[in-house]
Amino acid sequence: MGKIIVSPWVTVDGVIESPHEWQLPFWSEDMRKFSNEQLFSVSALLLGRVTYEGFAGAWPSRGDEDEFSATMNKLPKYVVSTTLENPEWNNSAVIGGDAVSGIAELKEKVDGDILVYGSGTLANTLLSHGLGDEYRVWVHPTVVGKGKRLFEGEVSQSVLSLTGTTTFESGVTVLTYVPAAPTE
Numbered sequence: 001m002g003k004i005i006v007s008p009w010v011t012v013d014g015v016i017e018s019p020h021e022w023q024l025p026f027w028s029e030d031m032r033k034f035s036n037e038q039l040f041s042v043s044a045l046l047l048g049r050v051t052y053e054g055f056a057g058a059w060p061s062r063g064d065e066d067e068f069s070a071t072m073n074k075l076p077k078y079v080v081s082t083t084l085e086n087p088e089w090n091n092s093a094v095i096g097g098d099a100v101s102g103i104a105e106l107k108e109k110v111d112g113d114i115l116v117y118g119s120g121t122l123a124n125t126l127l128s129h130g131l132g133d134e135y136r137v138w139v140h141p142t143v144v145g146k147g148k149r150l151f152e153g154e155v156s157q158s159v160l161s162l163t164g165t166t167t168f169e170s171g172v173t174v175l176t177y178v179p180a181a182p183t184e
């Protein structure tokens with residue numbers, strides 16, 4: 001059974017939209033190492049349509065120039081979408097229709113961890129339906145003031161337990177959470 005790991009990059013004010021506009025000044029060698037270890041340890045990617053389309057427009061053109069690119073291109077990719085029909089990036093399949101059931105089936109099918117990058121709407125769905133097993137929130141020390149935020153809109157109130165922190169030389173901190181056990 002697969003474990004779903006949600007790993008979004010966010011600003012201090014919770015924005016996840018357009019990380020290419022605010023993330024690069026904080027990239028560091030220790031972040032690269034952590035990011036590589038995270039990707040190399042998973043069996044599949046699960047992505048929302050917007051994140052998938054951004055990745056599908058970038059990663060294939062990088063080919064297998066390095067291990068990270070090669071891994072991104074070869075991993076099985078599952079995209080949650082009601083509008084995408086024929087994903088062109090290799091090893092891609094669409095989870096359409098009832099996303100919650102489709103994701104639950106995916107967890108049963110995949111042997112190993114399933115990594116979710118970005119994908120704010122998908123992150124909301126995972127949290128609201130108890131499908132996310134771990135949340136690695138990469139908090140960047142910047143405030144952008146506007147944009148789509150992590151866990152905004154229709155999301156169920158949830159309690160998470162902090163299980164770890166990793167702080168990089170750039171000031172970015174990964175806060176690792178798991179869903180808390182229900183209290184009586």
